[in-house]
Amino acid sequence: MFHVEHYDVVVIGAGHAGIEAANISEKYGLKTALITKNYSDLGKLSCNPSIGGVGKTHIASEVDILGGVICKIGDKSAIHYRVLNLSKGPAVWGVRAQIDRDLYSQNMKKFIKSSKIDLIEDEATNILEKNNKIIGVELSNIGKIKSKAVILTTGTFLNGKIYFGNESQEAGRIGNSSSKALAKFINKNFKTMRLKTGTPPRIYAQSINYDVLEPQISENNGIFLSYFTKQNTNKKINCFITKTNNKTHKIIRDNLDKSAMYSGIIKSQGVRYCPSIEDKITKFGDRNGHNIFLEPEGLNSDLVYPNGISNSLDKKIQLKFLRSIKGLEKCEVDQFGYAVEYDSVDPRELKNNFETKKIENFFLAGQINGTTGYEEAAGQGVYAAIHAAIKIKKIKFNTKVFERDNSYIGVLVDDLTKLGVTEPYRMFTSRAENRLKLRTDNSYERFSTIITPKAFNKAEYSLISKNIVNEKKILDQLKKLKYSPNNLMKKNIKVKKDGKVRNGFEVLKFLYPSPNNFYQFFNIKISQKLLTKIYFDSKYDVFYEREKKSFDQLSKNKNMKLTNIDFNKIPSLSKEILEKLNKHKPENLYDAGKISGITPSALFQIVKHKKDKGKKVA
Amino acid sequence: MFNEGTIYANITPIVKSPIIGYRISGEDVLFILKKLTNKNFKNNHSLLKLVDLYNYDGTILDKCSVVYFKSPKSFTGEDVCEIFIHGSPLIASQLEKTLKSYKIPGFRIAKNGEFSYRSVLNNKNSLKQAKAVNSIISNESFSLLEYNKRLLFEGDKVSGLAPLREEIINIFSEITASIDFVDDEDFNFKNIMKKIRFFFNYCNNLLHKNRTKIEQKSICKIMLIGAVNVGKSTLFNKIIDKDRAIVTEIKGTTRDFLSNLVIIDGKKFELFDTAGQRSKQGKIEKYGYKRAQSLSREIDHFLILSDKNTKSVDLKQLFYDFSVKNNYSLIKTKSDLYNYNTKDIKINHHLDRDNVLKKIKLSSIHKKYVNNKKIELNFDINEIEFLEDILKYEQDITKEKDILIIAQLIRNILDDFSYEFGYINNEDIYDRVFSNFCIGK
Numbered sequence A: 001m002f003h004v005e006h007y008d009v010v011v012i013g014a015g016h017a018g019i020e021a022a023n024i025s026e027k028y029g030l031k032t033a034l035i036t037k038n039y040s041d042l043g044k045l046s047c048n049p050s051i052g053g054v055g056k057t058h059i060a061s062e063v064d065i066l067g068g069v070i071c072k073i074g075d076k077s078a079i080h081y082r083v084l085n086l087s088k089g090p091a092v093w094g095v096r097a098q099i100d101r102d103l104y105s106q107n108m109k110k111f112i113k114s115s116k117i118d119l120i121e122d123e124a125t126n127i128l129e130k131n132n133k134i135i136g137v138e139l140s141n142i143g144k145i146k147s148k149a150v151i152l153t154t155g156t157f158l159n160g161k162i163y164f165g166n167e168s169q170e171a172g173r174i175g176n177s178s179s180k181a182l183a184k185f186i187n188k189n190f191k192t193m194r195l196k197t198g199t200p201p202r203i204y205a206q207s208i209n210y211d212v213l214e215p216q217i218s219e220n221n222g223i224f225l226s227y228f229t230k231q232n233t234n235k236k237i238n239c240f241i242t243k244t245n246n247k248t249h250k251i252i253r254d255n256l257d258k259s260a261m262y263s264g265i266i267k268s269q270g271v272r273y274c275p276s277i278e279d280k281i282t283k284f285g286d287r288n289g290h291n292i293f294l295e296p297e298g299l300n301s302d303l304v305y306p307n308g309i310s311n312s313l314d315k316k317i318q319l320k321f322l323r324s325i326k327g328l329e330k331c332e333v334d335q336f337g338y339a340v341e342y343d344s345v346d347p348r349e350l351k352n353n354f355e356t357k358k359i360e361n362f363f364l365a366g367q368i369n370g371t372t373g374y375e376e377a378a379g380q381g382v383y384a385a386i387h388a389a390i391k392i393k394k395i396k397f398n399t400k401v402f403e404r405d406n407s408y409i410g411v412l413v414d415d416l417t418k419l420g421v422t423e424p425y426r427m428f429t430s431r432a433e434n435r436l437k438l439r440t441d442n443s444y445e446r447f448s449t450i451i452t453p454k455a456f457n458k459a460e461y462s463l464i465s466k467n468i469v470n471e472k473k474i475l476d477q478l479k480k481l482k483y484s485p486n487n488l489m490k491k492n493i494k495v496k497k498d499g500k501v502r503n504g505f506e507v508l509k510f511l512y513p514s515p516n517n518f519y520q521f522f523n524i525k526i527s528q529k530l531l532t533k534i535y536f537d538s539k540y541d542v543f544y545e546r547e548k549k550s551f552d553q554l555s556k557n558k559n560m561k562l563t564n565i566d567f568n569k570i571p572s573l574s575k576e577i578l579e580k581l582n583k584h585k586p587e588n589l590y591d592a593g594k595i596s597g598i599t600p601s602a603l604f605q606i607v608k609h610k611k612d613k614g615k616k617v618a
Numbered sequence B: 001m002f003n004e005g006t007i008y009a010n011i012t013p014i015v016k017s018p019i020i021g022y023r024i025s026g027e028d029v030l031f032i033l034k035k036l037t038n039k040n041f042k043n044n045h046s047l048l049k050l051v052d053l054y055n056y057d058g059t060i061l062d063k064c065s066v067v068y069f070k071s072p073k074s075f076t077g078e079d080v081c082e083i084f085i086h087g088s089p090l091i092a093s094q095l096e097k098t099l100k101s102y103k104i105p106g107f108r109i110a111k112n113g114e115f116s117y118r119s120v121l122n123n124k125n126s127l128k129q130a131k132a133v134n135s136i137i138s139n140e141s142f143s144l145l146e147y148n149k150r151l152l153f154e155g156d157k158v159s160g161l162a163p164l165r166e167e168i169i170n171i172f173s174e175i176t177a178s179i180d181f182v183d184d185e186d187f188n189f190k191n192i193m194k195k196i197r198f199f200f201n202y203c204n205n206l207l208h209k210n211r212t213k214i215e216q217k218s219i220c221k222i223m224l225i226g227a228v229n230v231g232k233s234t235l236f237n238k239i240i241d242k243d244r245a246i247v248t249e250i251k252g253t254t255r256d257f258l259s260n261l262v263i264i265d266g267k268k269f270e271l272f273d274t275a276g277q278r279s280k281q282g283k284i285e286k287y288g289y290k291r292a293q294s295l296s297r298e299i300d301h302f303l304i305l306s307d308k309n310t311k312s313v314d315l316k317q318l319f320y321d322f323s324v325k326n327n328y329s330l331i332k333t334k335s336d337l338y339n340y341n342t343k344d345i346k347i348n349h350h351l352d353r354d355n356v357l358k359k360i361k362l363s364s365i366h367k368k369y370v371n372n373k374k375i376e377l378n379f380d381i382n383e384i385e386f387l388e389d390i391l392k393y394e395q396d397i398t399k400e401k402d403i404l405i406i407a408q409l410i411r412n413i414l415d416d417f418s419y420e421f422g423y424i425n426n427e428d429i430y431d432r433v434f435s436n437f438c439i440g441k
């Protein structure tokens, strides 16, 4: 018996991936259901109460411009802002907002309720398919519901297990039971792996002695998470910084046998860039102290998130080492830190559109694909939903915007589906070859071919359109202005005396980029935000060209397909190289070249083998 | 670029000599051997066999040695055979004619360097090692030869570029960390720039030190000059131990200069035979004499030959024509015919080679012009050029203030290293980042 409703898309899991997926799918006109185990969990920030940061903001800004919600709701719920890398140029600026957990959940719930998404509170227990094609989902209470596509975004819940020291319990995260029935289906059909992450304890604010600690005050740069945010009127809070010390280190070192990760109970792969305090002290024990950022969980919350000391130690030891830290001498703990181990799917089970290779119209997004982080999850939710819409509804969409030289989402998708993961994957700006171009301040430009009124409300859409028109107008004006080297010398700008006449856009990079200065020089009015953007466009112009060239170089042979090649038949490939090729199964030559340790000569060899084979068949 | 087909080429010069060698590489080697010898070489990997070769018309071509190497255990990684026929250019041309008569599709003469190229394609050698093979053959100096051999047998790590690669990965890792993990450790732009400048200084030092090292001379160039018919070509042939120059009693036999490399007691010489001097030279002869003269600036040492018939004015003229200073030895020839009472070296064509060499004292001549100190090299000319390419980035990077542009340019350098040493990808960088810095919260 099927439930009456027939959906285009059912999204399982209302975390960061699920919400974005449901939202996009609804905006593109698909009939959408969003299923979550607990209504109260909707939009829960399972780990730290902050959104953004270097690399993460980059993905979030793309989600934002694709019509996603993480940035908008993030800004609405933000109570502290900082911009990282402000001294380094906008390509790597990373705005980070501390988020009030409760506000975020409330705002998210309000948003989902106001949409046409059907929110269903139930546990998905099975995926229904016929001849390797999705027909629906089975829920624990409601039973079966029909759907053309399913997007699975269950995060850390598949066979999730959490650990405090030697204690462990089955759970997707603290307070949430793990999804075992669904895990069975996934493990039966796909290659999975066991990954691990951790979270620090939560401390009562009143038990902290702030007087002895250094505060971090919220910055006010007018830089927000979302392109559309004009201001944030929430009250702002301070964060505080403290440090571990030698006493702390000794307590931890003496009790490593009481850590789930170090006693050998947990065997799965943790994250190198999110090390537990046990890791930090084992690997970098020579340091005098490791920073801890005390981040209040909200305006009305009495809890504080101590960023930097995620661990899986025995609860007693946790309290002991916490109390050895300045300002935390009398601290009381609400919730102890723990590690969580869970099943995730090898993302190479996915096609480039995030549909599984095995089951048609079955999409996976979020942490289940081996990533970590809210923003990474959100990006995947949007990506999967767009591709579901392309598949189910044949919407027109230029998927070129998702190539790795145009977007971080593209980099993420490419890395995941081509290389797979050995540890939870997080975005870094250095993963992008085209970093100078993939900036948060130009995402609207990179995605301009697919910006559509469907994805936004009227005010938002008219804001983007207006800005784009305005920018074009200013650029046209600039490009009409001409300057000879002599001309520029007179204006105190030193350029090579190459006789080259430069236009205003080309001259811009020699100016100090303030609106005042700009007005004096060009007699054009401009906002600081737009000026910063086009100033760096002018400055990076030559590098865009260069980047493009080297990308083209790589691209020349990149499409040579390697899917039906048996690398073992190439006699002269070294053992190590064979192992790597067999492990990563690159789809084409370009991907093969990206695998660590694959030499140009190995690539020659592959090409040669491939051509030989072709010759014999012919 | 990726040409296929079985290829062949002679691996010795095709001149009258005891032996002429051919190499064939590709998938048709066994087929060719079967046709050529009526034998199956399949199970004869790396064994030298004495066999009869048959002409395309079935007649016997030669009786000679053949060795077969089974893929992938060969120089190129493909099936390879090497055939050593008797050293007659005529037999060689018959062999080639026979090979062509099989009409194997794609079978052709190898292009220059193609065997080495295939060895790279087939991963028998890294690009670096293939270059080393080439250098071993064409090497100018023994130190360089030693280096190229080590590169070939011990791998890329012996290259002087290897530590530079390490350093540039470290620098790039630190830049990466300073951008992507700003708030995790204290990164300092000035410190990073200091390391970068140090890196380039180091490159510059290596460049200067090693360029002079490599360019250090190892060959001693010796030219034989003297009147016509005095016996220059006779001596030339004696020293190089081959009948290279034509010797006749006709005056003016040698019309253009000849040169030949020869190694004596581990020392390298390039020897030049020249057209003889006389007042009435033929047109070609005159031209040849002029050509020899124009070469004289490169010559380290002259062997000036004369006999009883040589007039002292002519001898003076020789010094003048070849701008000889004090870099010469005087040699009296035909001492079997004439008696000399000078301190000059006296020789004649009946003396055996060792005796002649001893008299001329080539070894001490070599010492005079060439520094024979053996130097340990860890760069070759290709690598010096590579260093020069890297240094082209120095200005742009050290003057730049935008760390993102610096990162981009250093990534270009990494790409250059990738090409020489194998791909450096993001994971390699992150390995370095996470082991050098305490990253993450």
Ligand SMILES: Cc1cc2nc3c(=O)[nH]c(=O)nc-3n(C[C@H](O)[C@H](O)[C@H](O)COP(=O)(O)OP(=O)(O)OC[C@H]3O[C@@H](n4cnc5c(N)ncnc54)[C@H](O)[C@@H]3O)c2cc1C
Pocket (backbone or CB within 6 Å): A012, A013, A014, A015, A016, A017, A018, A035, A036, A037, A038, A041, A042, A044, A045, A046, A047, A048, A122, A123, A124, A125, A153, A154, A155, A156, A157, A172, A173, A176, A179, A182, A197, A198, A199, A274, A338, A339, A340, A365, A366, A367, A368, A371, A372, A373, A374, A377
């Ligand atoms: C303990 C812990 C520590 C973490 N630490 C970090 C960190 O340090 N840094 C970092 O960047 N990220 C961290 N994360 C990761 C971050 O929280 C996630 O990457 C992100 O939330 C993943 O989003 P998601 O949408 O994929 O899954 P989630 O946000 O986990 O959402 C999954 C949703 O699926 C629902 N669900 C699961 N099973 C079913 C089912 N059978 N039926 C219906 N609904 C179901 C759940 O109720 C939940 O709403 C941590 C996560 C956890 C749990």
Ligand SMILES: Nc1nc2c(ncn2[C@@H]2O[C@H](COP(=O)(O)OP(=O)(O)OP(=O)(O)O)[C@@H](O)[C@H]2O)c(=O)[nH]1
Pocket (backbone or CB within 6 Å): B227, B228, B229, B230, B231, B232, B233, B234, B235, B246, B247, B248, B249, B250, B251, B252, B253, B254, B255, B274, B275, B276, B277, B333, B334, B335, B336, B337, B347, B348, B349, B350
């Ligand atoms: N008896 C005797 N004859 C010699 C000796 N050396 C050379 N001859 C002969 O002298 C003739 C000329 O010798 P070459 O070696 O051709 O002389 P060359 O100096 O090269 O002469 P050109 O090339 O014509 O300038 C030949 O007939 C040699 O056989 C020697 O030591 N003793």
Ligand SMILES: [Mg+2]
Pocket (backbone or CB within 6 Å): B232, B233, B234, B245, B246, B247, B253, B254, B274, B276
């Ligand atoms: Mg002669």
